[in-house]
Amino acid sequence: PGAADHSIPFRTIADAYRLEEALRELEQSEADKIRVAIVGGGYSGVELACKLAERLGDRGRLRIVEMGDQILRASPDFNRDAAMKALSDRKVWLDLETRVANISADTITLAYRDAEDVLPVDITLWTVGTKVSDVVTTLPLAKTERNQLKVNTKLQVVSRPDIFALGDLAESFDATGQRVPSTAQSTFQQAQYAAWNIWATVNHRPLLPFRYQHLGEMMTLGMDNATLTGMGVQLDGPMAHIARRLAYLYRMTTLDHQIKVGLNWIAKPVRDLLSL
Structure with missing residues (x-):
């Protein structure tokens, strides 16, 4: 409760400008501490915490709230260890196995096991979850429960082979049957296949099934x-x-x-x- 009204999402350019404006107001104030809670210990949350900690310096009091028992669950151990060290060096507090019970204009309520703590906060950033574009949700096409478009291995929308979809707006499995992660790396690779398959469709040539290659x-x-x-x-x-x-x-x-x-x-x- 309260996330929609009292937290700042971090998905769009508009969100970044909104965060910048909030930070400038706090930096220009006489407050001796600037308290920031970041909900989500994924890539966005960790990268954001490191940069904000450096920007705010000694005035910053940052914490990451993560429901899981570790940050960067899908990340290689080497990267996770480097991130843990970077957060520790910047004095970013980690609240693991903790959920957000409530967010108000100046507090965040955290639930850990059977206890709840109400903490003062100046900014709450919400980095968890991805939201499909409103335009996509209105399209009369086959979708998943998360409103992602259903596509086949050739990136064609199910039941509409004349439409191709890629990136995080589509649920995709490659030619080997593995789920394609919703990352910039996979989308960049999909773009090459989609471009070829569109050309192949126009010119009556065989289409290529997408094969994802994890490059790091x-x-x-x-x-x-x-x-x-x-x-x-x-x-x-x-x-x-x-x-x-x-x-x-x-x-x-x-x-x-x-x-x-x-x-x-x-x-x-x-x-x-x-x-x-």
């Missing part, structure tokens, strides 16, 4: 810290941060975009130094 996992754990695993490599710290940025730069669609983003990354430290 990268996480940001602060302004200049990250962790990554994949292709036989395990890396954390500043070098992982650089490797992660280079990987994202490589994945950008055009050379012009790559140059603009790369130059912005190079120039940002200089701008920050000049603004001091």
Whole structure:
């Protein structure tokens, strides 16, 4: 109760602007502490906690509330361990096996086993769960209980082979029968298959069943810290941060975009130094 009215979701650009505005108001206030509760110990919650802890510094009092017995349940052990260390170094409190009983404008009620605690809070961030776009929910197409579109291995919507769907708006299984995770990595791979299959449909060529290949996992754990695993490599710290940025730069669609983003990354430290 209270999540819809008193927490800030973290899914869209509008949510990010809303969080930024709330942070600026608190930073400009005379409060000696800025208390932030982050609901969800998944990728978004952990990455957000690390960056907010660095931004708020000694004024920050951050906690992650997670119903499970560990954060990043689907993450490799190496990345989870690196994340635990990053959170500990930044003094982020972990409430594991804990559920949110209630959220008000300035408190959060946490339930652990048979006890409940009411804690003061300035911002509550809600990072758990994904919501399918309202546009998708209104489409007269086959859907799952979570309103995701049902697709076959060729990414065609069930009963509508002329429509292709990918990403987290669709429940997808690949050619081997494994469920495709709702991640940017899998969506990027699906896009290549979807593009080919659309072309193949138009030109009466055989369609390709999607095959997901897990290439590894990268996480940001602060302004200049990250962790990554994949292709036989395990890396954390500043070098992982650089490797992660280079990987994202490589994945950008055009050379012009790559140059603009790369130059912005190079120039940002200089701008920050000049603004001091």
